[in-house]
Amino acid sequence: MSKPSPQSMPKLNVKERIRCFKEVALGYTEEQAIAEASRCLQCKVPRCVEGCPVNIDIPAFIKFIRERKFDEAIKKIKEKNSLPAICGRVCPQENQCMGRCVLGVKGTPVNIGALERFAADWERKRGISIPEIAPPTGKKVAVVGSGPAGLTAAAELAKLGHEVTIFEALHAPGGVLMYGIPEFRMPKEIVMDEVKYVESLGVKVETDVIIGKMITLDELFKMGFDAVFLGTGAGLPRFLGIPGENLCGIYSANEFLIRVNLMKAYRFPEYDTPIKVGKKVVVIGGGNVAMDAARSALRLGGEVTVIYRRTEKEMPARREEVENAKEEGINFIFLATPVRFLGDEHGWVKKVECIRMKLGEPDETGRRRPIPIENSEFLVDADTVIVAIGQRPNPIAVYNDERVKLTKHGTIVVNPETYETTFRGVFAAGDIVTGNATVISAMGAAKKAAQAIHKLLMEKKVSS
Amino acid sequence: MKCRFKIVAKERLAPGIKRMVISAPLIAQKAKVGQFVIFRVDEFGERFPLTLVDWDAKEGTFTVIFQEVGVSTKKLGSLEVGECIIDVFGPLGNPSEIKNYGDAAVVGGGVGTALMYPQVKALKKAGNRVVSILGARTSELLLLEKELAEISDELYISTDDGSKGYKGFTSDVLKNLLEQGRRFDYVFAVGPVPMMRAIAEVTRPYGIKTVVSLNPIMIDGTGMCGTCRVTVGGETKFACVDGPEFDAHEVDFKELMNRLRTYVEDEKRALCAYEKRVRRMKEDV
Numbered sequence: 001m002s003k004p005s006p007q008s009m010p011k012l013n014v015k016e017r018i019r020c021f022k023e024v025a026l027g028y029t030e031e032q033a034i035a036e037a038s039r040c041l042q043c044k045v046p047r048c049v050e051g052c053p054v055n056i057d058i059p060a061f062i063k064f065i066r067e068r069k070f071d072e073a074i075k076k077i078k079e080k081n082s083l084p085a086i087c088g089r090v091c092p093q094e095n096q097c098m099g100r101c102v103l104g105v106k107g108t109p110v111n112i113g114a115l116e117r118f119a120a121d122w123e124r125k126r127g128i129s130i131p132e133i134a135p136p137t138g139k140k141v142a143v144v145g146s147g148p149a150g151l152t153a154a155a156e157l158a159k160l161g162h163e164v165t166i167f168e169a170l171h172a173p174g175g176v177l178m179y180g181i182p183e184f185r186m187p188k189e190i191v192m193d194e195v196k197y198v199e200s201l202g203v204k205v206e207t208d209v210i211i212g213k214m215i216t217l218d219e220l221f222k223m224g225f226d227a228v229f230l231g232t233g234a235g236l237p238r239f240l241g242i243p244g245e246n247l248c249g250i251y252s253a254n255e256f257l258i259r260v261n262l263m264k265a266y267r268f269p270e271y272d273t274p275i276k277v278g279k280k281v282v283v284i285g286g287g288n289v290a291m292d293a294a295r296s297a298l299r300l301g302g303e304v305t306v307i308y309r310r311t312e313k314e315m316p317a318r319r320e321e322v323e324n325a326k327e328e329g330i331n332f333i334f335l336a337t338p339v340r341f342l343g344d345e346h347g348w349v350k351k352v353e354c355i356r357m358k359l360g361e362p363d364e365t366g367r368r369r370p371i372p373i374e375n376s377e378f379l380v381d382a383d384t385v386i387v388a389i390g391q392r393p394n395p396i397a398v399y400n401d402e403r404v405k406l407t408k409h410g411t412i413v414v415n416p417e418t419y420e421t422t423f424r425g426v427f428a429a430g431d432i433v434t435g436n437a438t439v440i441s442a443m444g445a446a447k448k449a450a451q452a453i454h455k456l457l458m459e460k461k462v463s464s
Numbered sequence: 465m466k467c468r469f470k471i472v473a474k475e476r477l478a479p480g481i482k483r484m485v486i487s488a489p490l491i492a493q494k495a496k497v498g499q500f501v502i503f504r505v506d507e508f509g510e511r512f513p514l515t516l517v518d519w520d521a522k523e524g525t526f527t528v529i530f531q532e533v534g535v536s537t538k539k540l541g542s543l544e545v546g547e548c549i550i551d552v553f554g555p556l557g558n559p560s561e562i563k564n565y566g567d568a569a570v571v572g573g574g575v576g577t578a579l580m581y582p583q584v585k586a587l588k589k590a591g592n593r594v595v596s597i598l599g600a601r602t603s604e605l606l607l608l609e610k611e612l613a614e615i616s617d618e619l620y621i622s623t624d625d626g627s628k629g630y631k632g633f634t635s636d637v638l639k640n641l642l643e644q645g646r647r648f649d650y651v652f653a654v655g656p657v658p659m660m661r662a663i664a665e666v667t668r669p670y671g672i673k674t675v676v677s678l679n680p681i682m683i684d685g686t687g688m689c690g691t692c693r694v695t696v697g698g699e700t701k702f703a704c705v706d707g708p709e710f711d712a713h714e715v716d717f718k719e720l721m722n723r724l725r726t727y728v729e730d731e732k733r734a735l736c737a738y739e740k741r742v743r744r745m746k747e748d749v
Contacts, residue, residue, distance in 0.1 A: 169553070169684070171511070171551040179688075207551070210553070210556075213556065214494055214555075235687070235688040236687050236688060237688070237689065246700060246719055246723070247722075248723055248725070248726045254690060255683065255691050258684065258688065258689050268734065269730075269733055269734045269736075269737035269738075272508055272509050272535050272536060272539075272734055273510045274727045274731070274733075276726065276727070346722060346725075347722030394686070394688065
């Protein structure tokens with residue numbers, strides 16, 4: 001039997017997708033999934049598993065798919081990952097599992113992400129089954145934030161028999177999956193299903209509660225919680241700090257995406273929250289968030305140009321997303337950065353003044369540092385600007401609590417083994433510890449933190 | 465769906481202006497003067513902030529007073545006692561810096577006169593002598609006049625049309641007092657942006673510490689979106705987490721006014737769509 005060829009992910013055609021928010025990647029059919037699964041070499045020492053932050057037994061679940069045992073496949077994934085429908089969509093697999101796949105050395109690696117997504121979607125369509133839950137331990141854990149880290153920690157702890165309550169500040173759970181990643185990449189229905197799954201494990205979700213303002217850490221312990229997990233993420237926007245940045249029509253990527261995703265401004269006026277997308281849209285930045293913002297603006301009718309200070313090669317965005325953006329007709333200006341924004345008499349942005357850059361020596365991130373070229377300024381027309389140059393951690397939950405030590409970057413200091421903060425019984429993981437990173441790295445860390453919390457609670461139980 | 469935020473009292477104070485008492489024990493317990501809450505009235509609703517006017521930790525309720533100007537406030541105003549608001553979130557923002565300044569003037573315009581009430585109360589309690597200056601377009605839009613008269617040492621009223629008190633602006637009243645030789649150690653102003661700007665200009669030559677409570681567009685209220693950014697002393701601040709109160713002499717009011725007008729056209733469109741929906745619903749009944 002000849003080996004099947006690599007299965008490409010079916011996608012919504014460009015013409016259709018650029019005017020709506022429907023999911024772009026459509027997912028494998030059963031036959032495609034089986035064909036792709038058949039390409040896996042079932043390595044004795046699987047390198048893909050090493051590349052997975054939550055160590056899913058990848059060859060095992062792929063083998064089940066090949067054998068058409070989809071039930072078994074999803075069960076295998078869920079032993080390690082509670083949110084596979086999400087990870088299958090937004091993990092940077094090319095740098096993780098797929099990046100290590102032996103087939104990738106000479107040809108195309110197995111599309112592990114697409115297979116994970118297939119298994120998760122297959123289960124979702126049939127109704128998600130609830131795994132076995134350990135008998136109640138009588139211990140209570142408060143989880144702060146309901147993004148990837150919070151949901152993962154909550155699910156893990158609930159499965160271990162602890163009573164878990166998630167506190168979410170926004171009106172909907174899901175964190176960045178809800179407010180940040182657009183519908184066309186991460187359908188909100190799927191996020192809600194994953195949240196429902198976590199709730200089905202016995203986890204309570206309290207929205208509209210902001211820890212640090214409405215309830216302090218001390219009060220959580222007084223309320224009977226035995227441990228606290230902080231998964232509050234990197235929710236604060238970064239701005240450029242250049243003249244004219246507060247002109248009307250200039251958004252942080254956070255604001256733009258919150259309006260579009262969380263508030264559903266793309267369905268205004270059916271939904272009350274408006275958004276302004278002018279004819280000419282400029283997006284500053286080269287990460288996934290910049291791609292999400294650019295592609296959202298395009299769908300809202302803008303002609304979009306992305307300005308990035310390095311070259312395409314250094315873009316931190318996933319290759320796949322850059323390709324999608326290009327396919328959809330987004331323009332790119334590389335090696336340039338804005339120096340100021342120019343507005344009209346009503347305070348609306350009209351132009352972005354940029355300066356050309358060249359690449360110098362590699363910096364601490366290993367990427368070549370961009371250096372401005374003198375007297376190379378040029379103007380770009382813009383009615384809407386979206387600043388997508390990264391997010392900062394949001395330590396609002398621990399404001400005014402000196403027992404939780406922060407770094408000078410505002411991230412929370414934790415014990416690298418246990419993820420415990422400098423405040424006994426308070427743990428943290430995800431972007432609030434690392435600064436903005438990926439969904440899966442937050443989930444990987446949250447899992448380890450959950451294990452450490454479990455250990456602490458069970459020790460306490462024995463000693464008391 | 466369980467009802468988390470029930471309306472326990474509702475009263476029409478003036479045309480288009482309503483007072484609402486809402487059950488929210490956590491907010492009532494934590495509220496401090498100067499703080500605000502974020503509302504989302506229904507599944508389709510916007511998130512928008514309203515400053516707390518009063519609260520009762522024992523009853524587990526808080527009070528807001530608002531003017532029905534856009535879809536969101538009209539939706540809120542259309543709810544009746546016993547009905548529920550799906551999301552109420554707070555208290556947010558920094559509390560006012562309340563201390564004994566000595567002689568204080570609290571100035572409010574329009575629906576902002578309602579927000580004078582907690583300020584005057586707190587400043588009095590801290591030992592200040594408080595002069596209240598309240599103004600509105602016309603006399604029937606003056607809010608909490610009786611309540612403010614009871615707790616202030618002196619009360620001045622101005623109306624644009626002269627239907628009550630001084631004919632003109634609150635800033636004129638304050639200016640006249642200062643020109644007559646009255647001295648204030650602290651001025652607090654809340655109301656429409658042009659009024660707050662005028663107050664800032666009146667007190668600037670006298671070097672009086674002047675604080676304004678700003679009301680920019682907001683979404684999350686926790687520092688996430690940056691919608692509410694204002695320039696204060698040449699620096700960008702977020703009204704939600706750095707404010708909402710700032711030194712009036714340092715605020716870039718022109719920028720604030722521009723930014724508040726960002727969605728004027730959309731707000732009109734949204735209002736049209738909303739009113740059409742309401743009409744259709746009424747016809748169906």
